Amino acid sequence: MRYVDYHNADRPFFTDDHLIFRETLQKFLEKDAVPNYEKWEEEQSIPRSFWRKMGEYGFLCSYVEEKYGGINGDFGFSIVLHEELARVGAGLFGIGTHCNVIVPYIHKIASEQQKSEYLPKCVSGEIITAIAMTEPGAGSDLASIKTTAVRDGDDYIINGQKTFISNGIYADLIIVACKTDTEVRPGHKGISLFFVESATEGFSRGRKLKKIGIHSQDTAEMYFDNVRVPAKNMLGEEGKGFYYLMEKLQQERLLCSVGAQVAAEDMLKLTIDYVKEREVFGKPVSKFQNTQFKIAEMATQIQIGRQYLDNLIIKHIQEQDIVTEVSMGKWWITDMAKRVASECIQLHGGYGYMEEYKIARRYRDIPVFSIFAGTNEIMKVIIAKNLGL
Ligand SMILES: Cc1cc2nc3c(=O)[nH]c(=O)nc-3n(C[C@H](O)[C@H](O)[C@H](O)COP(=O)(O)OP(=O)(O)OC[C@H]3O[C@@H](n4cnc5c(N)ncnc54)[C@H](O)[C@@H]3O)c2cc1C
Structure with a gap:
């Protein structure tokens, strides 16, 4: 069945190289992530040694050119990484965000010196x-951000506060959106991006924020108190920050949909296994028509999501402008995954509410997918605007 076999070979953007990469990554994650994941969730952090190990094995940022240590891979490798991390658990999404959302800014926009560094x-x-x-x-x-970067000779001085930042506790390098011009209208034209290294004086992290889900992923506040950075720390051109962010958000939203789609597929698989095994009134839960209809409905929606998403991936690889379609996919797939979570936990009965069942964690983890990378309401704002409304 396609909806549970999301890494099958007939997806046109995968070659044998991607399949080998996936198999190696799966083996690595089964050995190094799966047995530790519960502990990471409890400790609310993933050890740095795990990041380093992923790097040593060549799993991180595979699209980066060989001269910078990458394997010069295409977007298919990024999809494989995102899917496999999501398969283990949504708490690993910070690693996917590093590789497929943040480092692409450096890869595409940074100066040669910044790239080499x-x-x-x-x-x-x-x-x-x-x-x-x-x-x-x-x-x-x-x-309407308030964080400013004010020019002072060869430097900029950054002041402000950020919140909800993924990888916020462990980040060594932060790309910070600042206003370099607070007067210009519309306001987004005054935004520029800067690299801030975590050791820079005046930078501090606030609390590791307590979340209802994705516990192993560290999310934090950040403070910038007269943080002085050299002008060469600007990423790209002054005043272009908003445009860079908007351009890169297409990929971020696509990958957010990938995470939600994989979660939905995993939840359905867990539930099918469970209802076949659990017996009530002398027969498996799977034999009740209500169960079968719920599962049939979910399988249909998941299959629709998968087809739509794979089509988007193809178009994204072809570098088509798919802002509207990605926005449609992001809200629909993440909402669908939330519905699936709700139905699947119900079909597990009381056991689904127990932490030791994976469905409980999936249920806690999924709501954020309709919030981050632009809320689902913002997706509809974009769609409506692009429809000329
Ligand atoms: C776990 C997590 C990780 C995150 N990681 C990062 C990160 O790494 N970096 C980062 O910069 N941010 C990050 N975020 C922040 C995230 O992108 C924001 O939470 C999100 O964009 C929404 O902003 P907000 O929370 O201020 O909600 P608000 O903007 O205050 O929105 C509140 C409600 O109003 C609705 N709304 C807003 N505008 C409209 C409108 N025009 N029409 C209709 N409804 C509207 C929203 O959809 C929402 O339902 C993260 C958030 C979470 C929860």
């Missing part, structure tokens, strides 16, 4: 990255 260490897992856009007063409305 940072890319090899991003690939090896020595550097953990974060991207800091959201502030306590500005999430969906990114153009």
Whole structure:
């Protein structure tokens, strides 16, 4: 069945190389992540040694050129990484975010000097990255951020606060969205991006935020108190930050959908296994028509999601502008995964509510997919705008 066999060979963007990469990665994760995942969830962190090991094995940022330590792989490798991390658990998404969301900014926009300095260490897992856009007063409305970067000779001085930053506790390198011009209208034209290294004076992290799910993923506040960075730490051109973010969000939203789709597929598989095994009133739960109809409905929706998503992946690889379609996919697939979580936990009965059952964790983890990378309401705003409304 396709909806549970998401890594099958008939997906047109995968070659034998991707399948080998997937098999190696699966073996690695089965050995090094799966047995430790429960502990990481409890400790609310993934050890740095795991990042380094992934780097040593060549799993991180595979699209990076060989001269910077990568394998010059295509987007198919990024999909494999995202799917396999998501298969283990959503708590690993910070690693996928580092590889497939944040480092691509460096890879595509950074100067040669910045690339030589940072890319090899991003690939090896020595550097953990974060991207800091959201502030306590500005999430969906990114153009209204208050963090400023003011020019002072050869430097910029950054002041402000960020929140909800993934990899926030362990990040060594943060791409920070700042206002370099607070007067320009519309406000988004005043946003620029900067590299801030975590050791820089004036930078500090706030609390590791307690979340209802994705516990092993560290999410944090960040403070910038007169953080002085050399002007060469600007990423790309001044005033272009918003455009870079918007451009890269297409890939981030696509990958967010990949995570939700894999979670939905996993939840259905867990539930099919469970209802076949669990007996009530003298027969397996799977023999009740209600169960069969629920499973049939979920399987249908998951299959639709998979077909749509794979089609988007193809178009993204072809570098088509698919902002509207990605926005459609992001809200639909993440909402679908939430519905699946709700139905699947119900079919598990009381056991589904117990932490030792994987469905319980999936149920806690999934709601955030409709919030981060742009909320699902913002996706509908984009779709409506692009429909000329
Ligand atoms: C676990 C987690 C990890 C995150 N990681 C990062 C990260 O690494 N880096 C980063 O910068 N940010 C990160 N975020 C922040 C995330 O991107 C924001 O939470 C998200 O963009 C929403 O912003 P907000 O929380 O301020 O909600 P708000 O913008 O305050 O929205 C509140 C509600 O209003 C709705 N709304 C807003 N505008 C409209 C509108 N125009 N029309 C209709 N409804 C609207 C929203 O959809 C939402 O339902 C993370 C968040 C979480 C929870």
